[in-house]
Amino acid sequence: MPQLNAVPMSWYLILSAILFTLGVAGFLFRRNIITVFMSIELMLNAVNLSFVAFSHQLRQVDGQIFTFFVMVVAAAEAAVGLAIILTVFKNRQTLSIDEVSSLKN
Amino acid sequence: MQFNNLFSILPAAVLALFGCVLLLLRFDSSRPYLIFLAFAELLAAIGLWRQTDFLGFTGFRGAILIDPFGIAFNAICLVAGLICAVGAYRYMEREDEDHPEFYGLILLAQSGMYLMNSGTELITVFIGLEITAVSFYSLTGFLRSNPRSSEAALKYLLLGAFSSGLLLYGFSILYGLSGSTHYLNIASMLATRNSRDPLILMAILPIVLGLLFKIAAAPLHMWAPDAYEGAPTPVTAYLATASKAAGFALLLRLILGPLHDLRPAWEGLITFAAIASLTVGNLAAITQSSTKRLLAYSSIGHVGYILLGLVAGNKTGIEAMLLYLLVYTLMTTGAFLLLSALDREGVTDFRGLLYRHPGVALLMILLLLSLAGLPPTAGFVAKYMIFLSLVQARQYWVAVIAALYVAVSLYYYFRIIREMLHNPDDSPATLTISTGWRAAVGLTAILSLGLGLNPEPVLAWARSALR
Numbered sequence: 001m002p003q004l005n006a007v008p009m010s011w012y013l014i015l016s017a018i019l020f021t022l023g024v025a026g027f028l029f030r031r032n033i034i035t036v037f038m039s040i041e042l043m044l045n046a047v048n049l050s051f052v053a054f055s056h057q058l059r060q061v062d063g064q065i066f067t068f069f070v071m072v073v074a075a076a077e078a079a080v081g082l083a084i085i086l087t088v089f090k091n092r093q094t095l096s097i098d099e100v101s102s103l104k105n
Numbered sequence: 106m107q108f109n110n111l112f113s114i115l116p117a118a119v120l121a122l123f124g125c126v127l128l129l130l131r132f133d134s135s136r137p138y139l140i141f142l143a144f145a146e147l148l149a150a151i152g153l154w155r156q157t158d159f160l161g162f163t164g165f166r167g168a169i170l171i172d173p174f175g176i177a178f179n180a181i182c183l184v185a186g187l188i189c190a191v192g193a194y195r196y197m198e199r200e201d202e203d204h205p206e207f208y209g210l211i212l213l214a215q216s217g218m219y220l221m222n223s224g225t226e227l228i229t230v231f232i233g234l235e236i237t238a239v240s241f242y243s244l245t246g247f248l249r250s251n252p253r254s255s256e257a258a259l260k261y262l263l264l265g266a267f268s269s270g271l272l273l274y275g276f277s278i279l280y281g282l283s284g285s286t287h288y289l290n291i292a293s294m295l296a297t298r299n300s301r302d303p304l305i306l307m308a309i310l311p312i313v314l315g316l317l318f319k320i321a322a323a324p325l326h327m328w329a330p331d332a333y334e335g336a337p338t339p340v341t342a343y344l345a346t347a348s349k350a351a352g353f354a355l356l357l358r359l360i361l362g363p364l365h366d367l368r369p370a371w372e373g374l375i376t377f378a379a380i381a382s383l384t385v386g387n388l389a390a391i392t393q394s395s396t397k398r399l400l401a402y403s404s405i406g407h408v409g410y411i412l413l414g415l416v417a418g419n420k421t422g423i424e425a426m427l428l429y430l431l432v433y434t435l436m437t438t439g440a441f442l443l444l445s446a447l448d449r450e451g452v453t454d455f456r457g458l459l460y461r462h463p464g465v466a467l468l469m470i471l472l473l474l475s476l477a478g479l480p481p482t483a484g485f486v487a488k489y490m491i492f493l494s495l496v497q498a499r500q501y502w503v504a505v506i507a508a509l510y511v512a513v514s515l516y517y518y519f520r521i522i523r524e525m526l527h528n529p530d531d532s533p534a535t536l537t538i539s540t541g542w543r544a545a546v547g548l549t550a551i552l553s554l555g556l557g558l559n560p561e562p563v564l565a566w567a568r569s570a571l572r
Contacts, residue, residue: 043270047277054281062286066228073235080239084246084258091252100256103331
């Protein structure tokens with residue numbers, strides 16, 4: 001296995017935390033549905049990074065297997081999610097979060 | 106070993122297989138789909154029943170555990186799935202969306218719930234959670250030409266994927282701390298950790314928050330009223346009960362298993378979520394004009410009561426949670442299915458129901474009394490057990506607050522009953538009822554009353570599930 005000694009473990013985790021925070025921020029503050037969806041993918045990839053980093057540090061393969069499953073799930077979610085976004089767009093002709101709000105009191 | 110592996114996931118495999126086959130079938134009438142689904146549920150039930158002879162067996166190197174706890178939760182999900190599918194038949198016909206995919210997705214969601222209920226390994230439960238969630242996103246948006254349905258699916262999808270991300274982040278830290286994805290190994294690795302350790306908090310907070318989302322507890326409940334209102338009503342019934350029960354199973358397995366010794370790290374959050382759910386659910390339900398939304402908020406309130414069992418934290422509390430979940434599943438599926446028979450969903454659309462359809466109105470009154478927790482219904486027994494556990498754990502203040510909200514909930518449940526007693530107006534809502542619907546709603550109402558009159562069997566069931 002190639003060594004990653006040049007870069008300390010904590011850097012990976014900090015990068016992962018930053019990416020995750022960016023994803024959360026994008027989810028909360030962006031108003032376009034597609035962008036919000038991409039922010040969620042960013043969160044999942046941040047998680048993948050920390051799994052791989054831990055897996056390497058622990059010299060185990062479990063974390064990398066987990067990463068594969070996360071990628072599969074992200075793909076399935078994207079397939080269903082884009083289909084739903086498409087029906088929303090067909091019904092309303094808009095992709096802005098603020099305009100898709102008929103379900104209120 | 107091979108046999109064990111297959112046997113441990115047999116019900117989930119049967120459900121997934123039949124679910125996939127259903128996606129391929131095409132018939133002129135939707136009745137064959139329903140028979141197919143009932144057959145799959147029957148096989149899954151037999152599989153679960155056979156498992157009672159093999160308690161303690163594990164499959165896939167400890168990823169799946171056969172124990173009374175998992176079997177009990179699987180039974181709840183199975184009953185909810187069957188009742189909702191049988192009751193949904195005429196509704197889907199009326200909406201002109203009676204496709205086989207509907208029944209297939211119900212089975213697929215249930216196979217995911219099996220993994221959530223019986224999984225004792227992080228990857229397994231995560232996959233189960235996602236199978237369930239993705240099936241439910243599609244089910245929620247099943248009425249494609251209805252803008253409200255697709256909007257509900259969108260909101261559920263975005264917030265659901267977000268909460269999965271949170272949960273996963275917690276899982277990754279947990280994996281980093283313990284070096285394993287198996288609950289047993291995580292428990293032994295975390296045994297020496299201090300519950301004030303910031304890394305522990307970084308793992309536990311996202312996990313608990315993500316799971317609170319799945320069970321629709323405040324402060325992460327905002328998706329629930331919208332998703333419940335826009336989804337086809339039988340799907341709402343399924344989503345509000347089975348998926349919640351599976352979420353609770355996952356939460357309990359994690360929190361009472363590997364995270365049990367770190368109680369100080371999650372106790373405050375759970376207590377806050379319980380009280381907040383009670384407050385939000387019961388206060389917001391008062392002002393709703395749509396019955397569907399009212400029941401959605403009331404189900405958030407019920408989650409608050411169920412979480413109180415965990416706040417008490419003793420054996421009675423966990424038993425009470427199981428009992429409450431079973432009773433809640435029966436009365437909530439019943440109430441939502443009954444609502445699905447009406448063509449309009451406002452509270453005032455129930456006006457005069459007692460005079461036009463006395464049988465249906467009586468069923469609804471029975472279910473509402475049980476939801477409100479009045480004796481002699483099963484809802485009363487469930488609430489009584491929760492309060493008993495709180496008193497045993499000396500959490501008097503929490504018990505007093507919860508009791509106050511029971512009084513509040515009486516008001517909005519009786520609003521519906523009062524409407525039914527009014528004289529009928531000129532353009533009443535019409536009812537579409539099938540035989541299956543009669544059987545499904547009748548069963549839930551009769552059990553809501555019967556289990557209240559004689560609670561011994563369910564109490565014994567809850568006790569045996571925690572052995």
